Amino acid sequence: MSPCWVTSSWVVAPHITRYYLLNRNRETKPYSHVSPIRTSILATITSQQDASSNGAGLFLPSQDSPTTLTRFVLENIRSSKAPEDIVDLISSIQFACKKIASLVSRAGITNLTGLFNEGKSINIQGEEQKKLDVLSNQVLKNALKYSGKMGVIASEEEDVPVTVDESFSGTYVAVFDPLDGSSNLDAAVATGTIFGIFKQEVSCLIEDMADNIEPSQLHCLASTLQPGSRLLAAGYCMYSSSTMMVLSLGHGTHGFTLDPEVGEFVLTHPYMKIPKRGQIYSFNEANYHQWDPVLQEYIENLKSGKNRSGKCYSLRYIGSLVADVHRTLLYGGVFGYPGDKKNPNGKLRLLYECAPMSYLIEQAGGKATNGKQRILDIVPNTTHERQPLILGSEEDVDELMHVYTKYAAKLQV
Ligand code: AHM
Ligand code: MG
Numbered sequence: 001m002s003p004c005w006v007t008s009s010w011v012v013a014p015h016i017t018r019y020y021l022l023n024r025n026r027e028t029k030p031y032s033h034v035s036p037i038r039t040s041i042l043a044t045i046t047s048q049q050d051a052s053s054n055g056a057g058l059f060l061p062s063q064d065s066p067t068t069l070t071r072f073v074l075e076n077i078r079s080s081k082a083p084e085d086i087v088d089l090i091s092s093i094q095f096a097c098k099k100i101a102s103l104v105s106r107a108g109i110t111n112l113t114g115l116f117n118e119g120k121s122i123n124i125q126g127e128e129q130k131k132l133d134v135l136s137n138q139v140l141k142n143a144l145k146y147s148g149k150m151g152v153i154a155s156e157e158e159d160v161p162v163t164v165d166e167s168f169s170g171t172y173v174a175v176f177d178p179l180d181g182s183s184n185l186d187a188a189v190a191t192g193t194i195f196g197i198f199k200q201e202v203s204c205l206i207e208d209m210a211d212n213i214e215p216s217q218l219h220c221l222a223s224t225l226q227p228g229s230r231l232l233a234a235g236y237c238m239y240s241s242s243t244m245m246v247l248s249l250g251h252g253t254h255g256f257t258l259d260p261e262v263g264e265f266v267l268t269h270p271y272m273k274i275p276k277r278g279q280i281y282s283f284n285e286a287n288y289h290q291w292d293p294v295l296q297e298y299i300e301n302l303k304s305g306k307n308r309s310g311k312c313y314s315l316r317y318i319g320s321l322v323a324d325v326h327r328t329l330l331y332g333g334v335f336g337y338p339g340d341k342k343n344p345n346g347k348l349r350l351l352y353e354c355a356p357m358s359y360l361i362e363q364a365g366g367k368a369t370n371g372k373q374r375i376l377d378i379v380p381n382t383t384h385e386r387q388p389l390i391l392g393s394e395e396d397v398d399e400l401m402h403v404y405t406k407y408a409a410k411l412q413v
Contacts, residue, residue: 069094069245069256069265082249086233088147089172089197090247094265096143097193097237097245100136100179101258104191104239107132113186124159125349125384132185133157136178136193144174151200154383156180156352161383173198173226175352180236181320190240192322196356197233198226225383228355228376235360236322246272246326246360253329253364274366277395278332281313282324290340294407298400308399321348325357325391329364334392334400338371345386350378354389367397371404 067075073090076082107113112131115121121129137157144150149170154161156177164170176195184191228234235247243258245265255269281302288296300306302313313333318324321337328335337346348354358368358375368375368391378387390400 066259067267069247069267072254072256072267073249076249076251081251083232085149085170085172086197086249088149089144089174090233092143092147093140093195093235093237094245096136096140097243098258098263099139099143100132100193101237101239101243103132103135103139104179104185107185108188123157125156129157130179130182130185133179133182140176140178140193140195150174154351156349156384171200172232173200175356177349177352180322180353181318184318184320190238190318190320190323192239192320192326193237194322194353194356195235196228196231196352196359198230199232201226225351225380227379228359231355231359231376234356236325236356238322238326240323244268244326246329248360248363250363253360272329272364274329274361274364275332275393276365277309278328278334278393279309279311279313280316280328280331280333282315282317282328282333282335284317284319284337285315287338287340287342290342291338292340294403295336295338295400298403308395321353321357325361328392329361329366332393332396334390334396336390336400337388338390339388343386346388348386348389350375350385350387351380351383354387355380358389358391361391365394366392367394369397369401371401 070087070091073082073087077084077087103110103112112135115128115130121134123129123133134157137155141153141155141162144153145164147170149172150164151171152161152163152173154173154175161173174195174197176193178193179185179191180194181189181191231250233247233249235245238244238246245256245258246269247254247256252270253272254267255272256265257268258265281299283299285299288299291299298307303315305312307313316324316327316333318327324335337348339346354368354370354375355378361368362376368389370378370388371390375387375389375391390397
């Protein structure tokens, strides 16, 4: 048989050739589609099952009973570390995250990359909305609405906080950025969902969504704005080489990885602890010339090793807050989106970006500040208020704060 014949058979009828090859493999090697590692695991399990079949015939290797996210939340409720309703809320959020993860991973195939409404749809912050920004917002809103526990929802993609239909209404406030870092989407770079949950302090009985809201009702919605220190729960879901949910219910920060084989988030990173000091800085250095001289000097010292640690730092910047914070949480160092000459308050939004991320970092032993004040102590004035954000390893953040304090003292002399 000539090589030409083989080539043309692929061109003329590739599906027939593929069918042949697949079936030939199946006939000769029944598990050839299973990796050698899995085959050997299967073999081990089978032999152990045989060995333990004298009793109930059950074999439960530890990975068969991992702590799922739901079990984790229920255990926290049982030990009074979380309110009962939180299980419904987290269950809605985890469903939404799975759905968004699937939408993100298939975006290139399903024509979900690119701008929504041909770029004519601009959100309240003046940014063009991507198709997946809009869709992810809808997915999260619906999931939370049907939890039956929500009163008000504030999202990066909504102009004002929206109330949930009266019939579904509960007493919690959810704040979220449905798809952070969406400018990275079309390049298949990591993105994420950020969320925070507060208890609603005043009840807002508003029957309709957004359109017919009276000034008094708006006041009521605005009164739901709370500082990060009052969060009952905060977390993010990262859509990357694996989908991860990192969550805090106020007792440590815990990481769950989505196991695609069973469709469940399982606890893989209990009690995450950020290193006391790292060796990475993560800032958009293209803004260097817009920064104040203190920050410029601090960054120069990290590069040259003229800092407290005496070590030269590396730069890592993905441009997706979730991914940059996730790496900082694991490897340590400092992440920042500071204010600059052009944008004195930086870019990141206090309520649904800075506060939940700072909560997670603090719960993992790190620090988060706007340069003057602890992020979690700042009471938002508006839903979409921006704040400079610097967070990370305790010693790294302290060093930057020390430089700022020294500089402020010098200016007063
Ligand atoms: P987004 O919420 O519109 O996606 O913007 C937030 C993102 C963050 O994920 C990231 O830290 C920052 O914007 C990147 O901004 P820049 O491109 O200016 O570095
Ligand atoms: Mg964002």
